[in-house]
Amino acid sequence: MQRLVVLFTGGTIASAFGEGGGKGPDSTVVGALRDHLTGFFAGRDVDVICREPWGVPGLDSSDLDPGHWVELASSIAIELENGATGFLILHGTDTMAYTSAWLSLCFPHVDVPIVLTGSQLTLDYMPEDVTVNLRGAAQVAFSDISGVWIYCNWKLIPGNRAHKAQALHPDAYVATNGQPMYFNPEWARKDRKGTVRQPLSHTLSPLAEKAMGHGPDVARNIGSRMAWLFCTPGFSPRLSGEERVLAILGYGAGNAPSGALHAVERAFDGLPKPHVIACSQAEGDMKNPGSYAGVGIASLADRGFTVWSQMDYPVEFIHALGCYSLLASSSAPGFVLSHYLRECSSETPLL
Structure with missing residues (x-):
C-alpha cells in the first residue's frame, strides 16, 4: 500500500x-x-x-x-x-x-x-x-x-x-x-x-541537516539577515549594516543606479561586507551584472564585496537560497551559494 x-x-x-x-x-x-x-x-x-x-x-x-x-x-x-x-x-x-x-x-x-x-x-x-x-x-x-x-x-x-x-x-x-x-x-x-x-x-x-537543525525562532533570526534592495529610478538604499546576504533587484542584465551602488559601499565601510546577489527585474535570460561599466552590480566586487549572479533562477529561489545559505553555513554562506550561482566581477566576460 x-x-x-x-x-x-x-x-x-x-x-x-x-x-x-x-x-x-x-x-x-x-x-x-x-x-x-x-x-x-x-x-x-x-x-x-x-x-x-x-x-x-x-x-x-x-x-x-x-x-x-x-x-x-x-x-x-x-x-x-x-x-x-x-x-x-x-x-x-x-x-x-x-x-x-x-x-x-x-x-x-x-x-x-x-x-x-x-x-x-x-x-x-x-x-x-x-x-x-x-x-x-x-x-x-x-x-x-x-x-x-x-x-x-x-x-x-x-x-x-x-x-x-x-x-x-x-x-x-x-x-x-x-x-x-x-x-x-x-x-x-x-x-x-x-x-x-x-x-x-x-x-x-x-547542509540540509544543518539548515533544518535550527528551531523556528532561531531560523527566523538568522533568515532576517537575508535582505533585498528593490531598485527604482532615484532609489537610495537604507541599510543597517547587519545584512549578511544582500540581493539587489536591479535592471536588465543586473544593473543598478550608480548612486545606489555607492550607498551600499558606504553603508558597509569598516563593517563585514555581505555577499551580494545581483538580480534583475527582467526575469528572463541569464544575468551578467558585469556587462555595463559604472552601473553593473558586479562593480561592487572591485570595492571588496563578493558578488554573485542571479543566473536564470526566479527571485523566489534566490530568496530561499539566501536564507538556506545562512542557515546551513552562517559563517561562510558563499560556500552554499557557489553550488548554485556564479561569482562575478566587473570584468566577468559576457556569457
Missing part, C-alpha cells in the same frame, strides 16, 4: 467567503478537502495520512517565514523516515514558490514526489479551481514522478523554477527560464493503480 502524506498549511484553498464578503480561513473547508481526497483515492490502495503542522485551517501564506519552512521540511523528513511514498502540500499561492524553492534545496535528490498546490479561488466560488488543482496534484503525488513540484492549472512546474505571475487568474504560475510539464491523461485513468513505490531510506545532506 502506498503512503501519501497530505500537509494542510492554509491559504485560499482552505478558505471561504465570510459574511463581510472577504475570503478567510475556514475549518469546514478543510473537512471538504479531506472528503475529496478520500473519494479520489478510494480503492487505489493508498493510505492517506493528513497532517496540520499549524493547526486547522492553517495560516495565510503571506505570514510564512524561514521558521515555518524549517518546521515543514522537518515534518517531511520525519515522514520520509516513516516510509512516505508521496507528499501533497496544500498551500497559499502567494508564497508557494518560496516554499517550493526552499524544499527543493532541502530535498534535491528525493526519490518520491513532493507536490505543492493551492487555488486562486475558494471552494464556494463558481467557477472554482480548488478541485481541479487538488485532484491534479493528487494524481502527480500518486505517479512515478520524483522531486519537488508545484501543480497549478494543469501544469507541473519544477519547485526551483516557479514564479507567481497572475494575481487572481487560475493560471497563476509560470516556469521561469524553464518549461512546465503539462497534464498527462494517463494520470487521470480511474482504473489506474499508480506506481508501486518501495519506501527507500532518505539521507539528508550535511
Whole structure:
C-alpha cells in the first residue's frame, strides 16, 4: 500500500467567503478537502495520512517565514523516515514558490514526489479551481514522478523554477527560464493503480541537516539577515549594516543606479561586507551584472564585496537560497551559494 502524506498549511484553498464578503480561513473547508481526497483515492490502495503542522485551517501564506519552512521540511523528513511514498502540500499561492524553492534545496535528490498546490479561488466560488488543482496534484503525488513540484492549472512546474505571475487568474504560475510539464491523461485513468513505490531510506545532506537543525525562532533570526534592495529610478538604499546576504533587484542584465551602488559601499565601510546577489527585474535570460561599466552590480566586487549572479533562477529561489545559505553555513554562506550561482566581477566576460 502506498503512503501519501497530505500537509494542510492554509491559504485560499482552505478558505471561504465570510459574511463581510472577504475570503478567510475556514475549518469546514478543510473537512471538504479531506472528503475529496478520500473519494479520489478510494480503492487505489493508498493510505492517506493528513497532517496540520499549524493547526486547522492553517495560516495565510503571506505570514510564512524561514521558521515555518524549517518546521515543514522537518515534518517531511520525519515522514520520509516513516516510509512516505508521496507528499501533497496544500498551500497559499502567494508564497508557494518560496516554499517550493526552499524544499527543493532541502530535498534535491528525493526519490518520491513532493507536490505543492493551492487555488486562486475558494471552494464556494463558481467557477472554482480548488478541485481541479487538488485532484491534479493528487494524481502527480500518486505517479512515478520524483522531486519537488508545484501543480497549478494543469501544469507541473519544477519547485526551483516557479514564479507567481497572475494575481487572481487560475493560471497563476509560470516556469521561469524553464518549461512546465503539462497534464498527462494517463494520470487521470480511474482504473489506474499508480506506481508501486518501495519506501527507500532518505539521507539528508550535511547542509540540509544543518539548515533544518535550527528551531523556528532561531531560523527566523538568522533568515532576517537575508535582505533585498528593490531598485527604482532615484532609489537610495537604507541599510543597517547587519545584512549578511544582500540581493539587489536591479535592471536588465543586473544593473543598478550608480548612486545606489555607492550607498551600499558606504553603508558597509569598516563593517563585514555581505555577499551580494545581483538580480534583475527582467526575469528572463541569464544575468551578467558585469556587462555595463559604472552601473553593473558586479562593480561592487572591485570595492571588496563578493558578488554573485542571479543566473536564470526566479527571485523566489534566490530568496530561499539566501536564507538556506545562512542557515546551513552562517559563517561562510558563499560556500552554499557557489553550488548554485556564479561569482562575478566587473570584468566577468559576457556569457
